[in-house]
Amino acid sequence: MTTGRQKPGLSGRRDEPAQPIGIFDSGVGGLSVAKEIRELLPGEDLLYFADSRYCQYGEKPPDFIRERSFAITRFLLARGCKMIVVACNTASEAALSALRDAFPAVPFVGVEPAVKQAALHTKKQRVGVLATALTLAGNRFSALVERFASGLTVVTQPSPGLVEAVEAGRLEAEETETLLKMYLQPLLDHDVDVIVLGCTHYPFLRPLVEKIAGPEIKVLDTGKPVARQVMRVLERRGLLSPRQEGGKESFFTSGLPERVAPVLRRLWPRPVPEVIPVDE
């Protein structure tokens, strides 16, 4: 695997509205973003890649995450994707700008913790952010806080174990609740009134987060804003599918389909015929 500039065959791209949107994450977390894209753009075909063999990214060196992001991007482009959505905060932090440099003709949409939206919602000027350590330590995140939340108290909390809980489908398990209580307590102690779910796996834990945090605290993620950004970018490039419905989804994984498929089926709101293994 290399991370050089794109191969000549990919540079003379001429994309069409009927081509699919490629979406990837370290695992099933990016489905929280894909779901919103599906809802907003029901006519689009989606190719989703769960890099489950290498989950979690938050524990890997940034260079490794960049390599994986390049390999997956090439895989999705080779299958005709007209756009790539990096549905992972950690990969967006580690790889998005390198991807844009290396594939200048390809539209990329990344994700970032909803700090901007949190700044608009907080009344107490105190915001909590749950994310991976890598996301919280990154330049994109500090730039985000500086730009939109410099006058606020922003309490950050790395949350190891939550990605595994979602990957294993333990969405309501007692051990997941115990872990979440531990991570949310410091935010509650700081009297935040908004909690940002800064990892695309965490929206699947939203019911538990809301139960622990209580009704006074607003819980935010970026699925919907990212879906709107996908629509805007496609519109601008004349690449929106003219279809109003009937978009299909295909699911790929670098992991074991027998492990990934049951969780994916649980998290995806429509029938999932198969999860295709990829040796990438």
Ligand code: DGL
């Ligand atoms: N869903 C990824 C994110 O948004 C999970 C990170 C990981 O694999 O550690 O950051």
